[in-house]
Amino acid sequence: MTKPTLVILAAGMASRYGSLKQIESFGPSGETIIEYSLYDAIRAGFKKVVFIIREEFVQDFKEIFESKLEGKLEVEYVFQTLDAFTENFSIPSNRTKPFGTAQAILCCKGKVDGPFAVINADDFYGAEAFEKAYTFLDTKVADNVYASIAYKLKNTLSDNGSVSRGQIFTNANGEMTGIEERLKIYKQDDKIVYEDGSNLVELAPDAKVSMNFFCFAPSFIDLCEREFQPFLEKNIEDIKSEFLMPKVADTFIKANNGVIDVISTDAKWFGVTYKEDAPIVKGEIDKLVAQKAYPENLWA
Template structure:
């Protein structure tokens, strides 16, 4: 069986961070967070790394990753563009940002023909998550069976501001029944709350949330394209509307097209949303190196 592919979402604009955090250096030799994800992915058994980027990022990405990954893993690039004609939409819609994470994976449909995993470029996930996802993609994944790694929300917060999290509801079998996007989650008085319309609601620290670590087969592409086309028509006058992966998952679940296994993990996530997060990420990486999880020079 062909090894699964890792899709890395790296076309975002990083507006809150202030620069291209996807290729910012965090390790002792300038390693990006992506470097650590790729290192773990190769070790776990992924056979190809596909970067989903904006075309103007290409030279930067190739200069950083191509040489170091040569001979270790196959690499590929997909451009997330504003061209809608490929989806039968004969209209130009002015936007400052790409159409979102769901559109990003759709852009890869002509280059990905095997089970695949999707992650963010600016999040650290840990080896355990990659190994669990490879096991799922090579033994369980099908047109009717997908997965998401569920991180405990208490292991995913930023010290420097509120974060957005997809809060997962599960059934007795550990399958996701619903994912609700909470755009303002933060710690408060020793607990965790999310705020909506000025109202705070408490969340248990063990609540599983999405950190955009998904597992699919290529069967997801046709239904994603249909959903995206419908989304564009409904939101053509809303330049900030984004077509997110959870919208795809929600549709598949509610229409009994596919189920999503929530793969649990106790791993501590860390990532960069704000510029102030950089020092925390660097400290976490240094601790992982000191404990022997990674060598000081990754490649």
């Protein structure tokens, strides 16, 4: 069987950072968050990475990553464009951004032909998550069996504002029965709440949430292709509409009788949702380095 590939969603990085040259350093030797994911993936056993990026930044990616990954990971690039797989549709002239994470996965058609994990480029997931993902992809994944790495909600919050998370629901076998997007989640006193219209709804601190870390067979790419056309038929005029991975995963369960194992991790997620999060993330990584979880220089 083809060995697992790591697919990294990075097409939106430039819009958040302005330029890839300005990606913030968090490690003691200038490492970015994405480099910690790559390091953890290599330790877990991954041998290939596919970056989904905007084509104009391919040279930047090559300069930033290829010398560090040489001999460690095979590197390929996939370009997500606004018009990818939209041949039968007229895209509104005022739409500027591509159609979201599931369209990004669809852009991997022909490039990824074996089991693969998907992560966000700018999230810190922790070594355990990659180890569990690789084991699943190497031993269990199938056309009708995928997985989601699930985090405890309390380990994914920002102290500097609200976040959005996909709340995962499971059955007695630990399989996903659904995933619901919760917007504007934040701490209020000793509780965690989200805004549902004008109401505040409390969430359990240990509620399972998705951080876009999924494990798929290549059949998921085919499913994205099938689902993209009806999505466009319904949403093409909505310039803010997004064709998202969790939504297709939900369809896989409910309409295709698929199984998504929910693999829990106690790892703490780090990310820079707000600029004020940056020093907190740097401090957490410094702690991990001090604990010898990572070397002071990842690539030395």
